[in-house]
Amino acid sequence: MKTQDFVALEKKYLAPNYNPLDVVIESGEGVWVTDVEGKRYMDFLAAYSALNQGYCHPRIKKAMLEQVEKVTLTSRAFRNDKLPLLAEKLCNLLGYEMMLPMNSGAEAVETALKAARKWGYIHKKIPEGKANLIAMSNNFHGRTITIYRDGFGPFTDGFTVIPYGDTAALEKAITPNTVAVLMEPIQGEAGIIIPPEGTLKKVREICDRNHILMIADEIQSGLGRTGRMLACEWENVKPDMVCLGKALSGGFYPVSAVVGSAEVMSVFKPGEHGSTFGGNPMAAAVALAALEVLIEEKLVERAEELGRVAMDKLASLASNPLVKEVRGRGLWIGIELKPEAGGARKYCMKLMEKGVLAKDTHHHTIRLAPPLVISREDLLLGLDKVLEVLNP
Ligand SMILES: *Cc1c(COP(=O)(O)O)cnc(C)c1O
Secondary structure, three states: OOHHHHHHHHHHHOOOOOOOOOOOEEEEEEOEEEEOOOOEEEEOOHHHHOOOOOEOOHHHHHHHHHHHHHOOOOOOOOOOOOHHHHHHHHHHHHOOOEEEEEOOHHHHHHHHHHHHHHHHHHHOOOOOOOOEEEEEOOOOOOOOOOOOOOOOOOOOOOEEEEOOOOHHHHHHHOOOOEEEEEEOOOEOOOOOEOOOOOHHHHHHHHHHHHOOEEEEEOOOOOOOOOOOOOHHHHHOOOOOEEEEOHHHHOOOOOOEEEEEOHHHHOOOOOOOOOOOOOOOHHHHHHHHHHHHHHHHOOHHHHHHHHHHHHHHHHHHHHHOOOEEEEEEOOOOEEEEEOHHHOOOHHHHHHHHHOOEEOEEEOOOEEEEOOOOOOOHHHHHHHHHHHHHHHOO
């Protein structure tokens, strides 16, 4: 079967909730994928940072195969011999006391929201049903009915939305019933938007002063992408809860988690939250290996160093007539095009022709987020292609 045959099948049988590029991937290794026609591409999206460790990392693959031979799912009606090891590793790595495992990022966010509300009822004595959460506009937290609000109402009550990073609006929005503020430390889907220096510190300070929880959604920004284990570390800020997903899976098997203090995480009583698959031994074995790869291969340091290499290489875009702004942190770079460039997608299609896969985000921004295992040579090669398509 050829590319167009798969595209036709997909268009006929799959709900149109995505608009993918017409590349049909058959295999992947490191930063490289091969499509069904045998053409090779370098991947500059890394499954929205779920593939920070690269495609089919041999060490994670080995952990997964070993676990498949033993036991894959126990449910948490029973205990398994992998989940406690993952919990210990993740908590120690990030400096938190407890974790709660789920599967998708959307579920991790849901977990944090439920924990925050319950914490408010227990520790702030907020009247039942009155807990309020503050979220920020254009943040991406998954697509549950609580979060995704464009045409799918009626919506979940109890949220106040303020502009991203607007700490004055945050102070104003706080009421005695406020339990938490939820934010991305750097906005991913919105186009790699980095808030002004000091924003996270200020949010932390406002949360402390008002006795409310700071929840960071680090599902895309976390686990090395920005050149820090967590993006909040750029401002030495420690949120009360952190949502993780994507790269926690090493790209193998969905794993997400929330980490937090014992005070916050122990608000749950048995039965109040959970998931049949959350914390299964296969997920835990995969996540353990995914974390070990991040640490042992120094992927966090690598992201910082190669991020600098990439920004230097892209410096010439400052005078490019199509480009409004290039911004980045670590190996997470957004090239925002001017409206007259006619949208980022057509440049992503041209990039694909040249063998580099990247995706437009927020219409006008090309997001560059290669797997963190990328070599300097491959990175420079890919960026050459980016410069070629933007320099006609
Ligand atoms: C991807 C993402 C999510 C949702 O994760 P899923 O696994 O797709 O449900 C939530 N928050 C952020 C910041 C993300 O990038």
